[in-house]
Amino acid sequence: MIVTVILIPFIAGILVPAIPFQKRWQKEVFLETAVVLNSILVWYLLLHHSDSTFLLAHFTGNLNISFRVDGMSMVFAGLVSALWPFATLYAFEYMTKEEHENVFFLFYTLTYGVTLGIALAANLLTMYFFYELLTLVTVPLVMHTLTREAVLASRKYLYYSLGGAAFAFLGLIMVIVYGSTTDFILGGVLDPAKTVGKTNVLLLIYVMAFMGFGIKAAVCPFNSWLPQAGVAPTPVTALLHAVAVVKSGAFAIIRLTYYSFGTDFLKGTWAQYAVMSVVMFTIVYGCSRAVKETHLKRRLAYSTISNLSYILFGAVIMTPLGLVGALTHLVFHAVMKISSFFCAGAVMHQTDRHYVHELNGLGYKMPRVFGIFTISALALMGVPGLAGFVSKWNLAGAAVESGNPLAWGGIACLLVSALLTAIYMLTIVVRAFFPGKDFDYSTISDIRDPNWKMLLPLFVFTVFIILFGVYSQPVVGFFMSVATGAV
Amino acid sequence: MYFILLPIFFPILAGLFLLIHYRTPLSGEKKNAGRKSLLLLTGCFLVITAVFVVIALFCEGEGFILFYLTKDLPIYFRIDNVGRLFSALAVIVIPCAGFFSFEYMKHEEREGRYYGFYLLVFGVLNALCFSGNLITFYLFFELLTMSSMPLVLHSGSKEAVMAGLKYLFYSLCGAYAALFGIYFLYRNCDSLTFTVDGALRASAITEHGTFLLAVAFIMLLGFGVKAGMFPMHAWLPTAHPVAPAPASAVLSALIVKAGVLAVIRVLGMFGRDFLKGTWVQTAWLCLTLITVFMGSLLAYREPVLKKRLAYSTVSQLSYILFGLAVMDETAFVGSFLHILAHGFIKAALFLCAGAIIYKTGKTRVEEMRGIGKEMPVTMWCFTIASLGLIGIPPTGGFLSKWYLALGSLNSGIPVFDVLGPVILLVSALLTAGYLLPLSIHGFFPGAAYDYGSLRKREPCKLMTVPISILTALSVLVGIFPHLIIAVIHMAAAGR
Numbered sequence: 001m002i003v004t005v006i007l008i009p010f011i012a013g014i015l016v017p018a019i020p021f022q023k024r025w026q027k028e029v030f031l032e033t034a035v036v037l038n039s040i041l042v043w044y045l046l047l048h049h050s051d052s053t054f055l056l057a058h059f060t061g062n063l064n065i066s067f068r069v070d071g072m073s074m075v076f077a078g079l080v081s082a083l084w085p086f087a088t089l090y091a092f093e094y095m096t097k098e099e100h101e102n103v104f105f106l107f108y109t110l111t112y113g114v115t116l117g118i119a120l121a122a123n124l125l126t127m128y129f130f131y132e133l134l135t136l137v138t139v140p141l142v143m144h145t146l147t148r149e150a151v152l153a154s155r156k157y158l159y160y161s162l163g164g165a166a167f168a169f170l171g172l173i174m175v176i177v178y179g180s181t182t183d184f185i186l187g188g189v190l191d192p193a194k195t196v197g198k199t200n201v202l203l204l205i206y207v208m209a210f211m212g213f214g215i216k217a218a219v220c221p222f223n224s225w226l227p228q229a230g231v232a233p234t235p236v237t238a239l240l241h242a243v244a245v246v247k248s249g250a251f252a253i254i255r256l257t258y259y260s261f262g263t264d265f266l267k268g269t270w271a272q273y274a275v276m277s278v279v280m281f282t283i284v285y286g287c288s289r290a291v292k293e294t295h296l297k298r299r300l301a302y303s304t305i306s307n308l309s310y311i312l313f314g315a316v317i318m319t320p321l322g323l324v325g326a327l328t329h330l331v332f333h334a335v336m337k338i339s340s341f342f343c344a345g346a347v348m349h350q351t352d353r354h355y356v357h358e359l360n361g362l363g364y365k366m367p368r369v370f371g372i373f374t375i376s377a378l379a380l381m382g383v384p385g386l387a388g389f390v391s392k393w394n395l396a397g398a399a400v401e402s403g404n405p406l407a408w409g410g411i412a413c414l415l416v417s418a419l420l421t422a423i424y425m426l427t428i429v430v431r432a433f434f435p436g437k438d439f440d441y442s443t444i445s446d447i448r449d450p451n452w453k454m455l456l457p458l459f460v461f462t463v464f465i466i467l468f469g470v471y472s473q474p475v476v477g478f479f480m481s482v483a484t485g486a487v
Numbered sequence: 488m489y490f491i492l493l494p495i496f497f498p499i500l501a502g503l504f505l506l507i508h509y510r511t512p513l514s515g516e517k518k519n520a521g522r523k524s525l526l527l528l529t530g531c532f533l534v535i536t537a538v539f540v541v542i543a544l545f546c547e548g549e550g551f552i553l554f555y556l557t558k559d560l561p562i563y564f565r566i567d568n569v570g571r572l573f574s575a576l577a578v579i580v581i582p583c584a585g586f587f588s589f590e591y592m593k594h595e596e597r598e599g600r601y602y603g604f605y606l607l608v609f610g611v612l613n614a615l616c617f618s619g620n621l622i623t624f625y626l627f628f629e630l631l632t633m634s635s636m637p638l639v640l641h642s643g644s645k646e647a648v649m650a651g652l653k654y655l656f657y658s659l660c661g662a663y664a665a666l667f668g669i670y671f672l673y674r675n676c677d678s679l680t681f682t683v684d685g686a687l688r689a690s691a692i693t694e695h696g697t698f699l700l701a702v703a704f705i706m707l708l709g710f711g712v713k714a715g716m717f718p719m720h721a722w723l724p725t726a727h728p729v730a731p732a733p734a735s736a737v738l739s740a741l742i743v744k745a746g747v748l749a750v751i752r753v754l755g756m757f758g759r760d761f762l763k764g765t766w767v768q769t770a771w772l773c774l775t776l777i778t779v780f781m782g783s784l785l786a787y788r789e790p791v792l793k794k795r796l797a798y799s800t801v802s803q804l805s806y807i808l809f810g811l812a813v814m815d816e817t818a819f820v821g822s823f824l825h826i827l828a829h830g831f832i833k834a835a836l837f838l839c840a841g842a843i844i845y846k847t848g849k850t851r852v853e854e855m856r857g858i859g860k861e862m863p864v865t866m867w868c869f870t871i872a873s874l875g876l877i878g879i880p881p882t883g884g885f886l887s888k889w890y891l892a893l894g895s896l897n898s899g900i901p902v903f904d905v906l907g908p909v910i911l912l913v914s915a916l917l918t919a920g921y922l923l924p925l926s927i928h929g930f931f932p933g934a935a936y937d938y939g940s941l942r943k944r945e946p947c948k949l950m951t952v953p954i955s956i957l958t959a960l961s962v963l964v965g966i967f968p969h970l971i972i973a974v975i976h977m978a979a980a981g982r
Contacts, residue, residue, distance in 0.1 A: 364510070367510070382666075383626070383629050383630070383633075384556060384562075384622060384625060384626035385556070385562075385626060389556070390556065390557060393560070393670075394557075396670040397670065397674065399670075400671055400673075400674045401674060411667060411670060412667065415663040415664070415666060415667050416663075418659075418663050418666075419656070419659055422655070422659045423656060426652075426655060427652065430640075430648065430651070434637070434640055434643060434648060435643075436643045436644070436645065437642065437643035437644050439643075469556075470554055471554070471555075472556070472557060473555065473558055476557065
């Protein structure tokens with residue numbers, strides 16, 4: 001069953017170019033059905049999971065490829081499978097203007113399976129395997145337009161990711177050597193008997209592995225691939241570079257920290273302070289770059305860099321509450337950012353405008369898109385009543401509770417970043433709705449809102465932004481039970 | 488207590504309705520008919536909301552929880568006496584300035600947007616007054632910034648848009664500084680529900696006392712941004728003059744006071760006993776006195792009337808903050824009286840300035856020679872309001888300053904107990920210096936003045952009546968203060 005949900009996207013993806021579809025809508029229906037079906041299967045699996053591990057292949061010793069559903073995988077797999085059908089729907093409409101559709105949908109759907117593989121992996125080796133695979137299947141998506149810019153971006157993406165994975169590999173080896181098993185167990189698997197006297201080496205390797213996985217999560221100074229990769233079509237930037245790929249990085253770090261090395265081993269060490277400083281710096285750095293950036297999608301990409309570090313900040317607090325904060329932001333940010341990216345994509349699709357200063361007055365012509373954009377902007381800023389407030393509240397609450405003075409400084413970083421978020425998001429909103437006295441409305445007279453395929457995902461995400469904002473207890477309660485190991 | 492939701496959500500919904508219904512600008516032949524229905528609607532909405540607020544003012548009750556943000560974080564509304572006083576001010580000023588706008592905004596574009604956001608601001612202000620805990624307050628504090636920004640940048644000129652953004656970012660900066668404090672308060676208090684005698688747990692004070700003082704200071708600074716406290720006052724003189732005059736009146740009389748209201752609430756949460764005599768109090772007193780003096784001085788040398796009034800607001804708001812910083816009951820009464828008196832006076836002054844701009848197009852003080860002969864009613868009101876702001880008996884301004892000085896002298900804080908009243912007096916002198924020349928030159932333009940060019944330019948009733956009402960109220964606060972003072976004492980005791 002677990003393997004099925006990973007395989008279905010593979011099969012469906014490969015079938016897209018293989019089946020000679022007569023009409024475009026047939027392909028759409030085929031893909032959407034496959035994706036929705038798979039998502040339903042995933043949710044069924046998550047809700048009726050057993051604790052057993054499914055062993056796919058056994059290499060040697062305790063090295064094997066196996067899958068298991070635990071709390072963390074429920075969060076990530078649930079998130080990914082909830083977003084994928086909407087993103088696919090949006091992609092149908094968006095890709096009407098692009099070429100090589102079949103190749104695009106092949107890899108796009110493959111990525112779904114690979115991401116689920118990461119989410120459902122039962123041990124570090126399996127996760128590492130799918131992690132590498134994720135890089136390989138997403139490179140063609142970045143390269144999609146085949147312009148020089150895109151090729152360069154994908155090359156950079158490839159080198160960065162492979163390099164990062166190499167560092168992460170060091171971490172993997174250390175866990176194999178010094179751990180009792182490579183399986184994910186909340187609290188860590190390091191064997192105290194073996195680690196005596198090796199603490200500092202292990203901590204160093206942890207930091208290296210953190211940065212290695214952190215490359216996918218765009219931790220500074222390894223973030224420059226993400227804004228460049230924004231040349232990819234918007235469904236890719238929105239779903240992969242705001243959710244699936246980058247959050248795989250964050251997810252891997254959480255696995256590494258909470259389930260392999262263990263927080264008892266790491267908490268209060270120099271390694272914790274080192275990674276926390278890096279993360280805090282990235283939070284502010286990403287936002288500052290976003291303020292400076294005038295290209296709409298790249299601005300959002302920088303915002304993602306900053307927000308991913310919110311998640312990592314929660315993770316490196318290394319308390320259960322910190323993990324709750326991290327998971328909350330992992331899920332809530334996904335919804336907010338995908339919503340704002342889809343708005344940006346809708347604008348690009350409808351108007352071919354890519355820069356912030358070209359958006360003047362569009363709020364009157366595309367009221368739905370910009371209304372939704374405004375809501376996602378407010379949510380990202382953390383206005384109470386919207387999703388972003390709850391996740392920031394949890395993160396800051398965890399930081400206060402931890403009693404770690406550096407984490408208190410982290411709260412200040414969060415708030416500085418919130419202010420910068422307000423600056424880079426609200427200037428767009430103000431431009432769109434208040435173009436100024438001398439603005440010539442005739443230049444935008446033939447622009448209108450996109451059709452339902454683009455709007456439906458946006459509406460759904462907006463509903464969730466508000467829903468999570470006003471009624472988050474069930475979700476946060478679930479995260480709590482994940483963090484304490486009750487699920 | 489469902490009723491408490493009406494004065495909050497009715498104007499918000501009404502505002503949204505106007506925004507959506509009048510989203511395209513009126514033009515051509517339809518403009519007149521469209522404008523009439525817009526004004527009729529806005530007028531009705533304003534009056535209905537005012538009635539709701541007045542009824543709500545007399546409500547007694549436990550409050551009402553709308554929903555929970557997280558497990559123990561309710562959005563909670565409650566009516567207490569602090570909120571009553573603030574919303575009593577709002578319910579008078581907003582409709583007055585609103586009716587004034589009917590005439591003032593005649594030649595502006597996109598009136599629908601203006602009135603839409605105007606009503607939003609009304610609802611959000613009511614929500615601020617009736618907030619029962621810090622998180623609800625914070626929510627509406629943010630919304631207040633968002634909904635009032637479009638009023639600032641209404642004219643759409645480059646200058647106005649930049650001023651609007653400046654206002655937005657300063658306010659958000661302050662709000663986030665405050666949020667930093669809220670995170671820590673939440674962990675160190677049993678609940679975030681407002682009190683007047685401190686909600687911090689005793690164990691928290693002994694453990695993190697020093698740090699919590701820093702947190703208190705950051706919160707005061709943060710909320711102080713909205714109240715134009717030095718060093719974050721710079722948005723005020725930029726944002727107020729570019730807004731349409733009635734909007735500046737609301738900004739100056741009410742929206743900046745949201746910062747004051749916030750400071751009152753924060754003081755209550757930390758408790759006066761916790762802050763009294765600490766470095767936080769000293770630093771805060773310093774900042775307020777610097778602001779009082781600096782604001783007056785800058786106003787004194789400012790030639791543009793509306794900007795001058797904006798600097799004056801900076802100065803006057805710090806009178807109020809000074810009274811709160813003294814942490815003495817008499818000074819607290821003075822602060823509250825000044826909130827009311829300054830609210831009425833400054834609204835009246837800004838509306839007068841608006842009337843002058845509307846009728847003559849003159850913005851600079853030196854151009855206004857002889858204006859009293861042309862617009863006698865407006866200028867009489869301006870003069871009376873000016874006298875109130877200077878603090879001449881029997882106006883409200885006199886009484887509030889009297890209490891402020893008395894409280895300061897009683898407080899027994901070294902140096903500041905005397906320094907405070909001295910600076911207040913110097914500032915009063917400066918106030919006379921920057922306000923009275925208008926009246927003097929307005930009514931006595933001098934022998935060399937060309938009387939032949941004078942024309943009757945008194946604005947219509949829609950403008951003069953609101954100005955007169957506000958001016959009259961500013962005097963009445965001084966003549967019949969007993970009821971108000973009784974309510975303030977109740978508010979200070981937390982009832």
